[in-house]
Amino acid sequence: MDGRWVQLDPVGLARAEFARALGPGAVTLVFDYDAPFADEPAGLFRVQVDGAWYAWSQFQAVDARAAFPGFDQPGFKTPFTLTLRTPDGITAIGNAPEQGEPTREGGLLVHRFAPTVPLPTYLVAVMAGPFVSASGEVPPRARHPDALPLRIVSTAPNRNRLSFALEGSRAITALLEDYFGEAFPFAKMDQVTTPIHSGAMENAGAALYRDDLLVLDNEAPVAQQRAFGRVVAHELGHQWFGNLVTPEWWDDLWLNESFANWIGYRIADAWRPDLGIAGDALAAGYEAMETDSLIAGRPVRQPIDDSRRIKTAFDAMTYGKGGHVVGMVAAWLGEDRFREGVRHYLAAHRGGTATSEDFFFALAQVAGNPKLVPALRSFVEQKGCLCSPCGGTGSA
Numbered sequence: 001m002d003g004r005w006v007q008l009d010p011v012g013l014a015r016a017e018f019a020r021a022l023g024p025g026a027v028t029l030v031f032d033y034d035a036p037f038a039d040e041p042a043g044l045f046r047v048q049v050d051g052a053w054y055a056w057s058q059f060q061a062v063d064a065r066a067a068f069p070g071f072d073q074p075g076f077k078t079p080f081t082l083t084l085r086t087p088d089g090i091t092a093i094g095n096a097p098e099q100g101e102p103t104r105e106g107g108l109l110v111h112r113f114a115p116t117v118p119l120p121t122y123l124v125a126v127m128a129g130p131f132v133s134a135s136g137e138v139p140p141r142a143r144h145p146d147a148l149p150l151r152i153v154s155t156a157p158n159r160n161r162l163s164f165a166l167e168g169s170r171a172i173t174a175l176l177e178d179y180f181g182e183a184f185p186f187a188k189m190d191q192v193t194t195p196i197h198s199g200a201m202e203n204a205g206a207a208l209y210r211d212d213l214l215v216l217d218n219e220a221p222v223a224q225q226r227a228f229g230r231v232v233a234h235e236l237g238h239q240w241f242g243n244l245v246t247p248e249w250w251d252d253l254w255l256n257e258s259f260a261n262w263i264g265y266r267i268a269d270a271w272r273p274d275l276g277i278a279g280d281a282l283a284a285g286y287e288a289m290e291t292d293s294l295i296a297g298r299p300v301r302q303p304i305d306d307s308r309r310i311k312t313a314f315d316a317m318t319y320g321k322g323g324h325v326v327g328m329v330a331a332w333l334g335e336d337r338f339r340e341g342v343r344h345y346l347a348a349h350r351g352g353t354a355t356s357e358d359f360f361f362a363l364a365q366v367a368g369n370p371k372l373v374p375a376l377r378s379f380v381e382q383k384g385c386l387c388s389p390c391g392g393t394g395s396a
Helices: 163-180 222-238 250-271 277-292 307-313 316-333 335-349 356-367 372-381
Strands: 003-007 014-018 043-049 052-058 083-086 091-093 103-105 108-112 127-129 132-138 148-154 189-194 206-210
Touching: 052 189, 052 206, 132 163, 148 163, 163 189, 163 222, 163 250, 163 335, 189 222, 206 222, 222 250, 222 277, 250 277, 250 316, 250 356, 316 335, 316 356, 316 372, 335 356, 356 372
Parallel strands: 148 189, 189 206
Antiparallel strands: 003 014, 043 052, 052 127, 083 108, 091 127, 103 108, 132 148
16 A cells, blocks of 8 residues: 655654555555765764765664654664665674675675664664774673674774774773673674764664774873773663663653763773773763753753754753762662662663663662652752752762
């Protein structure tokens, strides 16, 4: 049966209409769909480096619709099976491992990838180009009997400055496995760079970073090494907290980012205590406090009722204040009980979705104190500073 595509808003929301009602049962929709590459990091975008073209995806929050039709709500997790067709000499990257060597069809190489675990569209990764890489693995450990394939992938001019990121990522991944008490949740981890990203993105199994966050060596400035540790620990921490367990709706994105902000500083400091990374968290907290004191401030958690408002959640209130609220709760509960609560939350919602309330409930269960749920809710649902004069660190 032929259908009709009706555009509903300027950012890609659409409706499929049919001449008569569809009967009960499974329905397969087939779309003819194309779109141009973007020149900025949104949707599928491309950049020319030294005369060669590279392409990457940046789908958070609803920009996957610039590459393929889909349901962009984070609660709609589904397995994706990716096939990419490229010219010769191109490396193709997706969330899951490529299945064998590419075949050839019609003069192009066909790269087929294993099906992913269920993912929301914003975590899907599609990347291709004449990339260079440094390859390694996180060796088998008690938490995972098999080695975890690990790569740092970048454009050709960066080929000789990838080993620092490889070694650092290996160590940070091991520290995160110890914290979460379980193996890395995906079959492989590629960390890919692009010259035009504003920061980083935690795509499941294929995170994306601005070049200077991964392209460095032992002689790099201390500030750059600190940024590497903090951001890599943040994005790899998301692989569990945000990817393995995903927000049910956009208004709980704050929890993803606030927790990742907190654990990014914590794990990075454990990786290289000599760099003083933990101290950098204070600057983010003070920035958030200044915003929080303004009339224009907002609660950490805010209702999202329009897809055009989702990006407002990625600000100092989410990262700075939210991260320090997480740190304050961790300090109050104590290291062991807070970690137990995090593990309980992940185990209860593994592979699915969850809400802020679910996280608060997991912490309250571990603490044996149901009053913790409304207390935690008050910190993130009200505007203004509600804590003691601790700078958000949890200690005076």
